[in-house]
Amino acid sequence: MIDLYTWTTPNGWKASIALEEMGLDYTVHPVNLGEGAQHEADFTAISPNGRIPAIVDRDAEGGPLTLMESGAILVYLAEKSGKFLPPSGAARAKTLEWLMWQMGGVGPMAGQAYFFKTSAPDPIPYAIERYTNETLRLLSVLDKQLGRSGYGSGGDYSIADMALYPWVAAMMPVFEEWGVAVPPLPNLRTWLETVGARPAVQKGMALPAV
Ligand SMILES: N[C@@H](CCC(=O)N[C@@H](CS)C(=O)NCC(=O)O)C(=O)O
Numbered sequence: 001m002i003d004l005y006t007w008t009t010p011n012g013w014k015a016s017i018a019l020e021e022m023g024l025d026y027t028v029h030p031v032n033l034g035e036g037a038q039h040e041a042d043f044t045a046i047s048p049n050g051r052i053p054a055i056v057d058r059d060a061e062g063g064p065l066t067l068m069e070s071g072a073i074l075v076y077l078a079e080k081s082g083k084f085l086p087p088s089g090a091a092r093a094k095t096l097e098w099l100m101w102q103m104g105g106v107g108p109m110a111g112q113a114y115f116f117k118t119s120a121p122d123p124i125p126y127a128i129e130r131y132t133n134e135t136l137r138l139l140s141v142l143d144k145q146l147g148r149s150g151y152g153s154g155g156d157y158s159i160a161d162m163a164l165y166p167w168v169a170a171m172m173p174v175f176e177e178w179g180v181a182v183p184p185l186p187n188l189r190t191w192l193e194t195v196g197a198r199p200a201v202q203k204g205m206a207l208p209a210v
Contacts (some may be wrong), residue, residue, distance in 0.1 A: 013166035015053035022081035098160035129188030146187035
């Protein structure tokens with residue numbers, strides 16, 4: 001049994017989507033970020049960085065395993081289940097390439113765009129513009145990549161898509177609401193519909209139920 005510590009945010013949805021897709025048994029523990037639960041000692045004992053998602057796998061080889069960082073969690077769950085990450089070779093390398101690209105690019109840039117637009121105490125137009133434009137640039141790169149096979153790795157549906165989907169699905173309507181000129185991105189829009197129609201994705205995106 002796996003314990004999932006999460007909240008209603010894109011990084012959290014990566015883990016709940018993966019657990020649903022892989023058919024692993026898990027229990028959800030909501031970590032209310034608005035109330036500061038991520039800073040409490042019982043949670044930072046599991047996630048020393050004080051961020052969700054985190055998991056505890058009580059059945060891990062060698063004893064219970066605590067794991068933070070959504071990318072590491074996706075790789076671990078894929079290896080545990082033997083699904084959505086090829087075991088070796090070029091297809092594995094390409095899956096990890098686009099997973100790392102999400103972790104280092106789309107997530108942080110979109111997260112900063114959202115922060116500077118909605119939460120910074122004083123508006124800093126340069127920061128809003130820089131992070132919004134960088135996110136849009138990354139979405140254009142993704143659109144081109146999705147033209148290869150329809151999925152993020154350029155091959156089959158994988159943990160790269162599970163990492164990318166929650167951020168892209170969250171940010172597209174936000175950009176539209178802000179009046180940002182989002183390019184057509186036809187491959188990306190088709191991929192959003194295809195991935196968003198997967199029952200496991202819909203279940204994962206609805207968690208935690210709060
Ligand atoms: N690199 C981390 C980032 C995790 C992260 O920033 N999580 C956010 C929610 S999406 C969080 O816990 N925020 C709480 C806070 O900023 O105090 C990962 O991918 O797991």
